[in-house]
Amino acid sequence: MAIEFVPLPLPASADPSKFAEFGREVKGVDPSAIPSNPELFKQIHDALYKYNALLFRGATVSPEDQYALTKAFDPTSESYGHGNNKTEKTAKSILHPDLKTIPRVPQVQLIGNGTVYNHEGLAEAMLKHPSHTTFHKTRVSEEDEAKGFTRYYRWHIDAALYNLNPPKVTTLYGLNVPAGKRQTIRYDDGTGDELEVPLGTTAFVSGATMFDILPADLKSVAIRSRVKYAPHPYVWMAPSRAMSTGLGIESDGLEMPLSELPEWEESRIKVFPVVWKNPVTGGLHFQVHPCGVMELYVDPLPEGANREGALFPDGAHLTDLKEVRDLLYKMQRPAIAPSLVYPHDWRDGDFVLFHNRGVLHSVVGAFTKDQVRAFHQCNLAASDEPAGPTAEDVKKWA
Numbered sequence: 465m466a467i468e469f470v471p472l473p474l475p476a477s478a479d480p481s482k483f484a485e486f487g488r489e490v491k492g493v494d495p496s497a498i499p500s501n502p503e504l505f506k507q508i509h510d511a512l513y514k515y516n517a518l519l520f521r522g523a524t525v526s527p528e529d530q531y532a533l534t535k536a537f538d539p540t541s542e543s544y545g546h547g548n549n550k551t552e553k554t555a556k557s558i559l560h561p562d563l564k565t566i567p568r569v570p571q572v573q574l575i576g577n578g579t580v581y582n583h584e585g586l587a588e589a590m591l592k593h594p595s596h597t598t599f600h601k602t603r604v605s606e607e608d609e610a611k612g613f614t615r616y617y618r619w620h621i622d623a624a625l626y627n628l629n630p631p632k633v634t635t636l637y638g639l640n641v642p643a644g645k646r647q648t649i650r651y652d653d654g655t656g657d658e659l660e661v662p663l664g665t666t667a668f669v670s671g672a673t674m675f676d677i678l679p680a681d682l683k684s685v686a687i688r689s690r691v692k693y694a695p696h697p698y699v700w701m702a703p704s705r706a707m708s709t710g711l712g713i714e715s716d717g718l719e720m721p722l723s724e725l726p727e728w729e730e731s732r733i734k735v736f737p738v739v740w741k742n743p744v745t746g747g748l749h750f751q752v753h754p755c756g757v758m759e760l761y762v763d764p765l766p767e768g769a770n771r772e773g774a775l776f777p778d779g780a781h782l783t784d785l786k787e788v789r790d791l792l793y794k795m796q797r798p799a800i801a802p803s804l805v806y807p808h809d810w811r812d813g814d815f816v817l818f819h820n821r822g823v824l825h826s827v828v829g830a831f832t833k834d835q836v837r838a839f840h841q842c843n844l845a846a847s848d849e850p851a852g853p854t855a856e857d858v859k860k861w862a
């Protein structure tokens with residue numbers, strides 16, 4: 465059977481012109497067969513970087529096969545994106561309760577909701593779908609939650625952001641997807657924005673679109689900028705609370721002081737470009753995990769660039785947390801508008817492969833205790849840092 469790449473079904477809320485190149489369902493391919501077939505892998509590899517998210521329906525994928533496929537995108541990577549079992553040790557990290565490791569294949573995590581029994585060597589696993597109510601500064605009232613209102617939990621890239629490099633791809637495999645009523649995401653930021661989504665959707669936005677829709681002055685800032693992440697960012701941010709859109713942290717000064725964090729070294733702190741270059745298409749993706757950022761460096765305009773109306777023409781090093789966050793929010797918020805979000809409608813057996821260095825994604829919604837959901841997730845700390853824009857890219861957009 466020939467391979468087909470079929471556009472993903474878009475909800476009525478989505479602007480189809482912005483999704484022409486985003487997402488494909490792959491037909492005629494068993495994901496387990498990809499790693500051992502170099503020709504097939506090359507096709508899937510290139511399609512992944514072109515479309516940024518690939519869906520295989522009705523898949524049967526063992527943890528070993530999922531690990532093998534994830535690893536094929538970065539053969540020398542080995543450990544889980546946050547480090548193997550490291551999350552168990554950093555008990556204060558906000559990621560801790562969401563992850564359960566498959567004993568046989570520690571790079572694959574069991575995530576979901578409710579209690580799962582006798583699962584791949586785990587006698588009993590209590591899972592909890594992350595809820596915005598424990599992470600955001602404000603919350604949807606219980607009354608409104610009962611009516612089906614919810615929020616994005618946290619827009620992010622899968623990445624430790626300290627010591628380890630952001631995984632190239634993430635695979636998400638829906639083994640058990642409970643059916644339930646659709647929910648409505650409220651942005652609660654004064655815009656009135658809302659988005660109706662399937663229960664427990666994973667929401668995706670394209671980092672390429674995020675860059676593309678910026679006005680010229682902010683494109684110039686983005687292309688010249690690098691962000692510095694906090695050491696142990698998930699521990700650092702744990703006492704703080706997130707924005708109602710799930711797109712970053714409220715600046716209330718609640719972050720853990722650097723002196724109180726687990727031991728850290730300056731040399732392990734991550735400084736990444738704001739814009740990452742797609743290795744296959746050459747496209748530019750705005751890739752910032754807003755929650756973990758501490759500082760922002762802006763390079764001066766390159767020689768010969770038009771200085772009129774330019775922001776930070778001579779460069780800048782922003783260290784005021786609120787200023788850094790406000791600027792990033794201004795650049796990222798437009799791209800999570802309802803018309804730019806792809807909310808995946810999970811079915812049992814859906815296997816999704818996404819370009820973790822090209823999209824942002826968020827957990828959404830709320831389950832009750834008796835709604836049992838089981839997913840396998842795998843991503844691997846990459847063997848290299850993401851590539852930023854070339855000198856030519858900077859010249860073009862600065």
Ligand SMILES: [Fe+2]
Nearest residue numbers: 620621622825
């Ligand atoms: Fe994630």
